[in-house]
Amino acid sequence: MSQWTTNDIPDLRGKVALVTGGNSGLGKETVQALAARGAHVILAARNPERGEKAREEVLQSVPDASIKFMQLDLASQAAIREFAASFLETHQRLDLLFNNAGVMAIPRHETKDGFEMQFGTNHLGHFALTGLLLPLLLATPKSRVVTTSSMARAMGRVNLDDLQSQKGYTRWSAYGQSKRANLLFAFELQRRLAATSTETISVAAHPGYAHTNLQSTSATLSNSNLELWFYEKFGAFVGQPAAMGALPQLYAGLSSDIHGGELVGPGGFSSMRGHPRVETKAQREYDRPTAERLWDASIELTGVDYAQLQQNQPSSI
Known part of the structure; x- marks a missing residue:
């Protein structure tokens, strides 16, 4: 496992994969790796021009790739519902859902539904998307x-009394909250899936310190030349390319050693770089009472109730 690479990805012909944020960074690397092994990949992104450009670039590297672009704005619950309805109408299976897209440490903005942008996009957007695609x-x-x-989950906590950071906002704590919410969601979803007879599993991953456009975008939008300098100098020393940063989520999605409920990250220095490994202590971060309250709050905020999953679970869950 310590040296797992894309060369270890099995034949994926006949499989269907959906990657959010597939137009750049980790998402684009994930799309390319899946397509190279024969999967039919749906590259989902908010910007049509960037999405189509990414699709064309992958096709240049993998000429026989089966890739479809679909527009998806995770900052709009209406757009998510529209996307899911279209996906369910046009696809008969979904083997792999990569909840990859995200925004990082930006000045306070709100989604079209009035949610704090980072929590609304990174967590609520993917919560709604997963629930709507759950039947498939x-x-x-x-x-x-x-x-x-993300490793940034360590600097955030889920503030159930102020999920939208209305009482006080710092961009890094809001980002940390969204990334901790991602982890709690992945673990709580696995707990609920495990209580049913389904073979579907939920896994979490993080890229360590991977060079993507998230860092420069964050610094630029926040007018922080110091942060930009820090990313350029520090990142070059301890970080790794996006292709390496994508390996943990690819491993989480494709390795036969994954059974559900794991967190996969880089196995090198301080989990910031290296080949993927399961972080065995990650389950200590699973706070079930908080995860359950976050789950209930997410249902209330999005209107997506995971009814099919709930119907197959005992009332004691």
Whole structure:
């Protein structure tokens, strides 16, 4: 496992994968790796021009790739519902859902539904998308949901009394909250899936310190030249390319050693770089009472109730 690479990805012909944020960074690397092994990949992104450009670039590297672009704005619950309805109408299976897209440490903005942008996009957007696609996931044998968290989860806590950071906002604590929410969601979803007879599993992953456009975008939008300098100098020393940063989520989605409820990250220095490994202590971060309250709050905020999953679970859950 310590040296797992894309060369270890099995033949994926006949499989269908959906990657959010597939137009750049970790998402684009994930799309390319899946397509190279024969999967039919849906590259989901908010910007059509960037999405189509990314699709064309992957096709240049993998000429026979089966890739479809679909527009998805995770900052709009209406857009998510529209996307899910279209996806369910046009696809008969979904083997792999990579909840990869995200925004990082930006000045306070709100989604179209009035949610704080980072929490609304990174967590609520993927919570709604997963729930709306759940019937197809449950109907697909051995399907997996991989949700991308971050090392930044350590600097955030889920403030159930102020999920939208209305009482006070700092961009890094809000980002940390969203990434901790991603982890709690992945673990709580696995707990609920495990209580049913389904073969679908939920796994979390994080890229360590991977060079993507998130860092420069965060610094630029926040007018922080110091942060930009820090990313350029520090990142070059301890970070790793996006292709390496994508390996943990690919491993989480494709390795036969994954059974559900794991967190996969880089196995090198301080989990910031290296080949993927399961972080065995990650389950200590699973706070079930908080995860359950977050789950209930997410249902209330999005209107997506995971009814099909709940119907198959004992009332004691």
